[in-house]
Amino acid sequence: MRGLLSHGGFIGWGDCLVLGVPVAGGRGLVSRARVVVVGAAAFGLLTGVAVWAVAEPACDGHLRLTVAASPDIAPAVRESGRRWQRQQPRIGGRCVKLRVRAADPARVAAVAGQKLGGDLDVAGAHVSPSADPDLPDAWLPDSSSWLARLRGIDRAAIPAFAPPIAMSPxxxxxxxxxxxxxxxxxxxxxxxxxxxxxxxxxxxxxxxxxxxxxxxxxxxxxxxxxxxxxxxxxxxxxxxxxxxxxxxxxxxxxxxxxxxxxxxxxxxxxxxxxxxxxxxxxxxxxxxxxxxxxxxxxxxxxxxxxxxxxPLDYPYAIMARVSTGEARAAARFQSWLLAEPSRRLFTRHGFRAPDGSGGPDFPTGNGITAEPLPPPRxxxxxxxxxxxxxxxxxxxx
Known part of the structure; x- marks a missing residue:
């Protein structure tokens, strides 16, 4: 096939490749392709059209990742998650399907405490495990204090590393x-x-x-x-x-x-x-x-x-006892949330960066300023x- 190449600033004809990407499992070339049609003009005359076919690897099944986020930050996490999904994340050839649900931290903590064999006092927010049998793969409560309280029941069940995603004093x-x-x-x-x-x-x-x-x-x-x-x-x-x-x-x-x-x-x-x-x-x-x-x-x-x-520090905790694939997907999404584009998105939603800084897009008014805050004790x-x-x-x- 013939394609478009640049020659000294002009568009001319050259070789055009159709890229076939083998997928896991040795299925050969993928049938689905993204097609982009490019037209070129020289001196006002249409000289030709070339078609580039870039194959997308098919999914070897799907891997579902569930994240429970505090209701106040859940809309921002969902928006960031939609952007992540457009990147077509894969774990071992399987396409990750993300679900972000708003969940009251007290209710998640109550269910987790009961499943761990304890009884966390959440003053009336108790939920029977049968009402919500599945804990999330990753949990984003509004405060690390929830994780600390659950570690008092079972230290091994709650990860020691749960980096803050955002902050609100x-x-x-x-x-x-x-x-x-x-x-x-x-x-x-x-x-x-x-x-x-x-x-x-x-x-x-x-x-x-x-x-x-x-x-x-x-x-x-x-x-x-x-x-x-x-x-x-x-x-x-x-x-x-x-x-x-x-x-x-x-x-x-x-x-x-x-x-x-x-x-x-x-x-x-x-x-x-x-x-x-x-x-x-x-x-x-x-x-x-x-x-x-x-x-x-x-x-x-x-x-x-x-x-x-x-302050509220919004830790992202990958729950223990999830499968290896889910843990890898949760870690990948964690890295995405910690990256600068997600930080800017959280700022626009009214959350500070974990270090207390606001930034130019941080909404202010009625005493709220974008001035950086000192690190908390x-x-x-x-x-x-x-x-x-x-x-x-x-x-x-």
Whole structure:
């Protein structure tokens, strides 16, 4: 056959090859081909048309890869996954078919805990294993704290290496009128604002997500415990008593889900409405952005006091006991999610890079900026267990 070759900047005729790609199993040339027709003109005259046939290897079957992602980041993971699928990933000749499903981390953790022979306390988010018999091949919860809690049941079942895919800090969310009354944005509002609401008989209502079923709630708990301990030591008081008192105050305003919390936010900026509704909450930066994007009557202001609360870090964990092929496919998708194009996609969806940087496409507004954040302090599994132990004691009826 004849094809098109470049000669000194002009298009002329040359040899054209039809590429037959043998597939695994020795089936010879593939019948399916992608055909591209190219026309060439010289001095205004049509000189010829050449056809290039580039064969695509057929699939030696399919390999299904299931990824369960936290509902907030699942849309971005799906979009990245669609781009990955267009690359036609293969493992051992088999074409990978990716399925990304949104899954509440508490429910996945509950099922995993039961399958591992334990009973993870997720405050009512328990699910019978028969209702969801298959755990995902890879799990992308919103926080590494879920993995740490499951390792407490079976250390070998949860991989030690689960790199963060994205990050969203846990920050102080205030109704914008209340934030402005406190001097924001010209003046920084500190954590003493939250501690004021975490004292008995306080008039400030601070909503808290149930920390046993919410990573944001657990972050709030860890931060409140640290602040209460520091304040008690400064005042010469007993830290345990101070922490339990702060936790009891938080427990009085706890809600199960972000949806429930949204339901108790102010609906207008009338003073009586602001007093009657929740006055503050700790939420992820991404949740605040999503809420304000819905154009509520009273938007939330994002405030970043120091020290920072433990952030959501979105680890990607390849589950133990999956087949070799599924593990290889999950690792391939993990590498794709960690690559720069996926990082930029997550940024456009309102998630920071794992190092806390925002980037030029990061959506900002109402206190949210693209300024890089300092690296978070490490939270140990022991600190998580102790905080949850105290919470269970403080929140008991």
């Amino acid at each position: 846990v920050v102080l969310a205030l109704p914008e009128p209340a934030a402005r009354a406190g001097g924001w944005p010209a003046e920084q509002i500190g954590w003493d604002y939250v501690l004021a609401g975490a004292r008995p008989k306080s008039s400030l209502s601070v909503a808290t997500l149930e920390p046993r079923r919410s990573a944001v709630g657990l972050s709030s708990l860890l931060l409140t415990g640290m602040l209460a301990t520091s304040a008690a030591k400064t005042a010469g008081q007993d830290p345990e008593t101070a922490v339990l008192g702060a936790y009891r105050a938080l427990a009085a305003e706890r809600v199960a889900t972000v949806g429930e919390l949204v339901g108790i936010l102010p609906r207008s900026d009338r003073p009586e409405e602001l007093r009657r509704r929740v006055g503050a909450a700790l939420l992820s930066e991404h949740s605040i952005r999503e809420y304000d994007a819905s154009r509520p009557a009273v938007p939330l202001a994002a405030v970043y006091p120091e020290p920072a609360a433990p 490490e939270v140990t599994p022991e600190a998580v267990r102790e905080a949850l132990r105290r919470w269970t004691k403080a929140s008991a009826p």
